[in-house]
Amino acid sequence: MGAGRVLALLAVAAIFGVVIAWPLTRLAIEALGSGTAPFIAALGPEGVDAIRNSLLVALTVTALAVTGGFALALLTEHARVPSRSFLLAGILLPLLVPDFVSALGWTRAFGPAGLIDRLTGVELPGLYGPVGIVLVLASGAVPLAYLLIVAGMRTRAEPDLERAARMSGADGAMALRTVTLPLLWPVIAAAGGLIFATTMNTFGTPAVLGRPAGFATMTTRIYSDLAFSSTDAAFERVLGLALLLVAVVVLVVVLTDRLGPRRTERGSIAGPRGATRPAGRLPIALTWTFIVLTVVVPLLALVLTALTRAVGLPPLPENLTFANFGRAIDSRTMPALVNSLLLAGGTALACVALGAAVAIAPGQRWRRRGSGIVSLGFAVPGSVLAIGVLLAFGRSLRDSLLIILIAYVAKLWALAARPIAAALDRLSASAVHAARIHGADGPTALRTVTVPLISPTLIAAGLLVFVFALHEVTISILLYGPSSATLAVAILNVQQLGDPTVTTALSVLLTLLVMLCAIPLFVLRRWWSASLTA
Amino acid sequence: MSLALECSGLRIAYGATEVLHGVELTVEAGESVVLLGPSGSGKSSLLYGVAGFLPPSGGEIRLEGRMIATPRSQEPPERRGVAMVFQHYALWPHLSALDTVAYPLRRSGSDRGAARRRAADLLDLMGVAALSERRPSELSGGEQQRIGVARALAREARLLLLDEPTAHLDAPLRAALVAEIADQQRRSGAAALWATHDVTEALAVADRVGVLREGRLVQVGSPAELYERPADLWTARLSGPASLLALDIVERKDSQAVVVIQGRPHAMSLASDATSALGSAKVLVRPDWAEFGGDLNALVTARWYRGPHTDYRLATPVGELELRQLGPPTASLGDAVRWRLKRGWAL
Known part of the structure; x- marks a missing residue:
C-alpha cells in the first residue's frame, strides 16, 4: 500500500470516529454512567x-x-x-x-x-x-x-x-x-x-x-422531553428511551438480516422475460x-x-391565489430554505467523497467490512444519533449548521457507501487489470477506468443523499438552533402555529424541490441499467 | 391420432414484434424432432409457446389431437401434460435435488413417501443419486442439468421439451449428456422437441430436424436429408461445413453428371432438387465428398489436424474447397496436391 492510500484510509477512519463512533460512545457513557435511572425513567x-x-x-x-x-x-x-x-x-x-x-x-x-x-x-x-x-x-x-x-x-x-x-x-x-x-x-x-x-x-x-x-x-416523546422540559428526570427518560429504541431497531435489523438475502449463485436469465398474461x-x-x-x-x-386565499374558503377559481407562497417566504423561512440546501449539498458531497473512499480499500472484503461498519450510523435511529451528537458536540457547536451536518453525515454515509461499494464489486477486476497491463499505474487506472465506470453511481448516490437530507426532520428538529433551522423544521413549527395556507405552501415548495432533485435520479437509473445490460 | 404435437400456422408475437411467422410442425408419438437455428431464430419462443408460457398470436397448437392453444384461449401450462428441460436448468434454489424431482410427482397426486422413492430412482437413473440432498448452489452445471432432466422425466409426460439443455456445459460433458438424455427419452417413450444451435447435437439425436430462420421453418427432414440436400446455402452452412464450387455441367443422367474442370471432363455423382439444367452451376460440396488422388490440381492453403481426421483448405481452379481425410496430415501448407470430386449437391 502506498503512503497516499494509507493517509486517505486514516483520514476516513478519523472522520468515522468523529461523526459516528464518538457520539454513540458519548451516549452510551452518559446513559450507562447513570446506572439504571434512565431505564426506570x-x-x-x-x-x-x-x-x-x-x-x-x-x-x-x-x-x-x-x-x-x-x-x-x-x-x-x-x-x-x-x-x-x-x-x-x-x-x-x-x-x-x-x-x-x-x-x-x-x-x-x-x-x-x-x-x-x-x-x-x-x-x-x-x-x-x-x-x-x-x-x-x-x-x-x-x-x-x-x-x-x-x-x-x-x-x-x-x-x-x-x-x-x-x-x-x-x-x-x-x-x-x-x-x-x-x-x-x-x-x-x-x-x-x-x-x-x-x-x-x-x-x-x-x-x-x-x-x-x-x-x-418514542420519537415524539424524546422530542418533547428534550425541547420542553429541562428536568433531570426528563433527560434521563430521553436517554432510556433512546437506548431502548436503538436496542429494538438494531435487534430487528440484525434478525431480519440473518433471515435476509443469502447470496444466490444465479446470474443469467433464460427464457422470455416479462409477463404475457x-x-x-x-x-x-x-x-x-x-x-x-x-x-x-x-x-x-x-x-x-396552498392556493386558496384563506382557510375555510372553497377552492373555487375566484378564491385561488399564489399569494400564500409569497407570504410563506419570509425572513424566517428564507434562511431555513438556504440552510436546507446548504446542508443537503454539504452532506451529499461529504457522503459521496467518503463513500468513494472505500474504493481505495484493499480488496472486496475490506470494502464490504467498511460499508458494513458505516451502516451502523444508518441503523441507529435518527433521534438517538441526534442525542449522541448533541452530547458530544452540543457545547461547542450549538446552533450551528455544522452539528446538523455531522449528524447527517453519520446517518447518510451508508446510503452513499453501499451503492458505491456495490458498483465497485460489479466492476470486473479484469477491467482494471487490462488497464494495468496496458501501461496505466494504480492512480491512472483509478482515474481512467474505475471512476468513469462508476460515475453514474457516484452521481446517483449524491442525489439520493441530497434528497434524503432535504426532507430529513427527525434529526434536525432535535439539533436546530435559532439560526440553523431547516425548511422541514420551519414547516413543522409553522404548522403548530396553525396556519394551514402557509404550511401547505411551504410543504408544496419543499416537495417540488425534492421532486426536482429526484428527476435526474430517475433518468440516471434508467441510463444506468441500460448501460449495464448493453 | 398418433401425433404428439401439431402446430399449424403458429404465430407468436411479443407486443408488436412477431417472432414466429406461421410455423407448420408435427411431432409423432415417440419421435425426436430437433429445431435447429441460430440464436434469435425463434426456437425458444416455439418451445415456450407449446409449453404454454407464450400465447399464440395466430394459428393453433394441438397435443395428441387435443386443442390446447389458439389466440383466443389457452390451456394453462400445468394442464398440458408436457415436461420441459430448461436452458439455465431452472432448479429451485430452496429445494434439495430429491425434493426437486419429487415436486412434479407430488403435484400429480403421489404421497410424499412414494414421490421421494420414485424421485430417488430417477436420480439414480441419471447417475446423480449421491447428490440427492444437495441444493443447486452446491452442484456443477452438468449435475444441475441431470437433476433438471430427472425432474422432467418425473412428469411422465407424452412430450418432452428441451430448450438447449446443454448450451451452458463444457464440450466434453455436452455430448455425453445429450446422448444420455436422448437415451432416457427413447426409453420413456415420450416424444421430444429439442431446440439447439449445435448441428452435431441435432444430427446425432434427431429423427427429424426442422431448420428455423428468422421465425420461419425453412426445411424439415431427416438428418441425412439436411446434410446431403440442404434447401439453400444458408441452411447448408448451418448444417455443417460446406464449400461452394463453380462448375460447368456438360452432361447429366439421373444422379450422375459430367462436369468440366481444368478443361477436362470429370464424372461425379450430382443431386439436385428439380433442375437438370446443363451449363454453369453452383455446386455444394461437403468435406467428405472430395478426396486426395485423382487428376485435379490444388494448393494447400490451410490445414487443421483434428485427431481422427485432418481438415484441409485447398485453392482449386473452381473455388476454395474444404476437404477431410482420415488420419494424420499427409500434405503441408503450400504443397501442390492432386484431388478428385466424388459428389455434389447442385443448388
Whole structure:
C-alpha cells in the first residue's frame, strides 16, 4: 500500500470516529454512567405508553406495507398491466413526498373541513391518532416494500423457476406458494425489517397527527422531553428511551438480516422475460383506487389549500391565489430554505467523497467490512444519533449548521457507501487489470477506468443523499438552533402555529424541490441499467 | 391420432414484434424432432409457446389431437401434460435435488413417501443419486442439468421439451449428456422437441430436424436429408461445413453428371432438387465428398489436424474447397496436391 492510500484510509477512519463512533460512545457513557435511572425513567407510565404506541404503529405499518407491496409486485411483475408506466409512477410517487407532508396532505384531504369533508360531508374517523398515523405511514412505506420485493423477484425468483413449477403440474397459486414465496421470504423479511426500523424512527407523521390527539411515540416523546422540559428526570427518560429504541431497531435489523438475502449463485436469465398474461380488472381498479386515495387526493388537497386565499374558503377559481407562497417566504423561512440546501449539498458531497473512499480499500472484503461498519450510523435511529451528537458536540457547536451536518453525515454515509461499494464489486477486476497491463499505474487506472465506470453511481448516490437530507426532520428538529433551522423544521413549527395556507405552501415548495432533485435520479437509473445490460 | 404435437400456422408475437411467422410442425408419438437455428431464430419462443408460457398470436397448437392453444384461449401450462428441460436448468434454489424431482410427482397426486422413492430412482437413473440432498448452489452445471432432466422425466409426460439443455456445459460433458438424455427419452417413450444451435447435437439425436430462420421453418427432414440436400446455402452452412464450387455441367443422367474442370471432363455423382439444367452451376460440396488422388490440381492453403481426421483448405481452379481425410496430415501448407470430386449437391 502506498503512503497516499494509507493517509486517505486514516483520514476516513478519523472522520468515522468523529461523526459516528464518538457520539454513540458519548451516549452510551452518559446513559450507562447513570446506572439504571434512565431505564426506570423510560419505564414510567409515559415512557411505557410511548414504547407501546411505537411498537404498535411500527408492527401494523410493517404488516400493511409489506402485504401491499407484495400484492403490487405480483400485479406489475406477473401480469401485463395497461398503462404500466403511469401505474408505476403512481405507486412510487410517495417516495418523493416527505412523510410529514403526506400527513399534512391527509389532514387537508380527509380531516375535518378537508377536501372530502367539503365534497361529501365524510371525514376519516381517527385521522388524528394511531389510525391516521398507521394509514399515512403504511401508504408511504408501500413503495419501499414494493421496490425491495420487485428487486428480489427479479434476482431470486426468475420467471423460469416458476415456469418449471408450472411444467411440473403446479397451477399458478401452487407455484406461488411452493416456489415464489419460499424464494422471496428473505427479501420480504428484509423489507419488513427495514420498514419496521424506519417507522420506529419516524418523527414527522406522529408529530403532525399524534400530538393533537395526545398520542406520543418514542420519537415524539424524546422530542418533547428534550425541547420542553429541562428536568433531570426528563433527560434521563430521553436517554432510556433512546437506548431502548436503538436496542429494538438494531435487534430487528440484525434478525431480519440473518433471515435476509443469502447470496444466490444465479446470474443469467433464460427464457422470455416479462409477463404475457393480462392482469385482471379488479386488481387494477383496486390499485388505482389506492393510488388516488392515498397519493393523489392528499397531494391535491395540499396544493389546493396552498392556493386558496384563506382557510375555510372553497377552492373555487375566484378564491385561488399564489399569494400564500409569497407570504410563506419570509425572513424566517428564507434562511431555513438556504440552510436546507446548504446542508443537503454539504452532506451529499461529504457522503459521496467518503463513500468513494472505500474504493481505495484493499480488496472486496475490506470494502464490504467498511460499508458494513458505516451502516451502523444508518441503523441507529435518527433521534438517538441526534442525542449522541448533541452530547458530544452540543457545547461547542450549538446552533450551528455544522452539528446538523455531522449528524447527517453519520446517518447518510451508508446510503452513499453501499451503492458505491456495490458498483465497485460489479466492476470486473479484469477491467482494471487490462488497464494495468496496458501501461496505466494504480492512480491512472483509478482515474481512467474505475471512476468513469462508476460515475453514474457516484452521481446517483449524491442525489439520493441530497434528497434524503432535504426532507430529513427527525434529526434536525432535535439539533436546530435559532439560526440553523431547516425548511422541514420551519414547516413543522409553522404548522403548530396553525396556519394551514402557509404550511401547505411551504410543504408544496419543499416537495417540488425534492421532486426536482429526484428527476435526474430517475433518468440516471434508467441510463444506468441500460448501460449495464448493453 | 398418433401425433404428439401439431402446430399449424403458429404465430407468436411479443407486443408488436412477431417472432414466429406461421410455423407448420408435427411431432409423432415417440419421435425426436430437433429445431435447429441460430440464436434469435425463434426456437425458444416455439418451445415456450407449446409449453404454454407464450400465447399464440395466430394459428393453433394441438397435443395428441387435443386443442390446447389458439389466440383466443389457452390451456394453462400445468394442464398440458408436457415436461420441459430448461436452458439455465431452472432448479429451485430452496429445494434439495430429491425434493426437486419429487415436486412434479407430488403435484400429480403421489404421497410424499412414494414421490421421494420414485424421485430417488430417477436420480439414480441419471447417475446423480449421491447428490440427492444437495441444493443447486452446491452442484456443477452438468449435475444441475441431470437433476433438471430427472425432474422432467418425473412428469411422465407424452412430450418432452428441451430448450438447449446443454448450451451452458463444457464440450466434453455436452455430448455425453445429450446422448444420455436422448437415451432416457427413447426409453420413456415420450416424444421430444429439442431446440439447439449445435448441428452435431441435432444430427446425432434427431429423427427429424426442422431448420428455423428468422421465425420461419425453412426445411424439415431427416438428418441425412439436411446434410446431403440442404434447401439453400444458408441452411447448408448451418448444417455443417460446406464449400461452394463453380462448375460447368456438360452432361447429366439421373444422379450422375459430367462436369468440366481444368478443361477436362470429370464424372461425379450430382443431386439436385428439380433442375437438370446443363451449363454453369453452383455446386455444394461437403468435406467428405472430395478426396486426395485423382487428376485435379490444388494448393494447400490451410490445414487443421483434428485427431481422427485432418481438415484441409485447398485453392482449386473452381473455388476454395474444404476437404477431410482420415488420419494424420499427409500434405503441408503450400504443397501442390492432386484431388478428385466424388459428389455434389447442385443448388
